[in-house]
Amino acid sequence: MLLDDHQRLYLSQLRRKLHALPEPGFLEINTANELYHILKSLNFDLEIGEAVMDTQYMMGRPNDTVLNEHIAFLEQNHFTIEKFKDGLTGIVATKEFEEPGPTLAFRFDIDALPIKESDSNHHQPYKANFISKHEGFMHACGHDAHMTMGIGLAQLINLNHLNKGRIKLIFQPAEEGVRGALSMVKKGVVDDVDHFFATHIGLNGKSNEIITSIEGFMASTKYDLFIYGESSHAGANPQDGSNSILAAATLIQQLYAIQRHEKGDSRINVGKINGGSSRNIIADEVKLEIEVRGMNNEVNQFMNDRVTDIIKGIENMFNVNIVQNKVGEAPSILPSKKLKETVYQLISNVMSELNITKDETTPSGSEDATYFIERVQELGNEGLYLNVGSDHQFNHHHPQFDIVEQDIFNGIDVLYTIAKHFNG
Template sequence: MSGSERIRLLEEAAGRADKWIEFRRDLHRYPELSFEEAETAAKVRRELDRLGIPYRSGVGGHGIVAELNGAESGPTIALRADMDALPIQEESGAPFASERPGVMHACGHDAHTAILLGAAELLASRRPARGSIRLLFQSAEEINAGAKAMIAEGALDGVDEIYGLHNLPTLPAGLVATRRGALMGSVDRLELTLTGRGGHGAIPNETIDPIVCASALVMGLQTAVSRELSPFEPAVVTIGSLQAGHANNVIPHRAELTGTVRAFDPAVQAKLPGIIKRLVEGIAYGYRCQADLRYMEQVPVLVNHDAQAAFVEAATDALIGRERRVEAAPTMAGEDFSVYLKHVPGCFFWLGSGPRQGAENAYGLHHPQYTLNEECIPLGAALLASLALDRLNHI
């Protein structure tokens, strides 16, 4: 795209911003959990119908695959947005706050959906001369299941490259953060049942106490990172829930634990299941408990492809200037966009969604008081649209 074309794209995005902000607010008011996004998907379909963009619905749950085809055959560039909300009670105080108790768009997927629809509208009047732009509206990112379900139903068939973004409230709106190579951690889940022998709390010698065993396991599992991995191989083992017993004077028969395991290197992710299994079985044996460990690999490390990351950098710099792009810090937070990147080259990047001043003190993702600076919506739409057009012109 020429410089004048980019200026017109930004101006058009700004001129249409109110409509997409209102769309986002409607989604925010009526959030839906993973694999329950029926109303959200229906609203997306109505907008695609209005724009005259063909699509396939019900892909991988409530996912939608839309296609903008050029006059001639050529490569296919995919752009992805997620649509699901979280089981969080909203405390933002926004006038369009969630009206569904215990459900909130605390990660900004409502904005991601609006951004991709905004990009679709910008692209509808700039259809490529060759190739295709595929728009993926995805279910169930929050439970790390949607991308796999979309891929299983052909969402990536024929795709040459894929791009996606995520808002970041600790980065000021108007900025973009990119990183080559590993950007986000892998995500695995563990579930553990410890079975002992219950009894009276006053006679512990006649029992096998699974709570004591569980307590030892919570501490012992930390050595999987601190004493079995190099200090230069970051990883996290977190036990997030421990359920056992109901009475203060009763030693329960069993304890249930769940946790998350993160790594920043695929080789480290591959090591951790064996380490954790050995620690669980050894500690449980020492405390005379039976251990049933279920270890589920969910998503891999999100590793951007260098060439595609360079394309995002170039498109960002051309659209908004090099001074508004920063290097993204690595994070152990996970994203199932990583699954797409295992199949096709692509890049995932951060779009600033925080206040212009003091973004570093903003409430982060998944917080009940999370808010989004809606200035990011037209910029995100323009950036995705220009990136897709640039790639089709250069592949």
């Protein structure tokens, strides 16, 4: 273990503090302030706001009403909001060393999910009194652990001076819904990066296991669909209306009937529907929240094209107008093979007390760290997505999801070992 008992206690307390105030994407205002002040105390050069985020590419950004309501919640509960009131919650922390060398970047996601956390006596955060204090939101995907790994890595870099190159720690908002990474990529935060690393705790990895490359992330696109019809009295004048609910029902059936593709697995889901006002009024507006996924970018594009075709048909069939707003997207990527082999051999040799697996290719969810890796690879450099294993009784995105805190420290050790290898 590279961390002493005092450091591990501090990081455990930090993880629990972050867990207790989960904030959703582009609203991680208190979270970002906490991270900012810690990183500043560790002597990192910090960039925030529009210096690291291109607002044009912030997908699914909350409107001003939602932003102001969250700020009011923070103020009422005496949380810190000083630097990130605009919702531009990304942070890039950089430390440069004396000798020329490579630039490494490590990405950590910081947002939470709209899930009400369990108050079961079997749920460790409830038993240990660090359950979410933000009603209806929860760190149910391990991002509290990811941020803690980032701070632990920053501590080790600050204490054990490296010799060459640069280290960049990227704290990214709005990973859930794959909404936040593209804005940072478009701002150029990885254009100077030689080796890029992202990581996730849990997934298919077990406690004390490190998987050096996760390769099953699906490409995905998320949409809000707004169906606009014409309201009318359902009994007296039904012929004058255009029924958006009927259009939505037919649209949903057609979406789930999209054929499969020979090039790989695909997914489609309609996760939310809202519309109508009364039983005797033909509904003039419905909102759908949908997503498509593909095992690769070609399959995902096929799914997107079919969705667009179906929308056009529904518009003609029911005399409605459908507005299709993209609110999230992520590509599918492959890891850099040479980097995967280097990291696998390094971790296997240096951290023999852990179980090291080279790769995992089981089809999985989606992850917008792939935008960072895609950009780094476009520029001729390397990227990798690691899995820090951790036993969890309940799956990610479950109200009782939790991880084994000890595995956070394994993750920190792995990331610092990588940093020392390239920049030591």
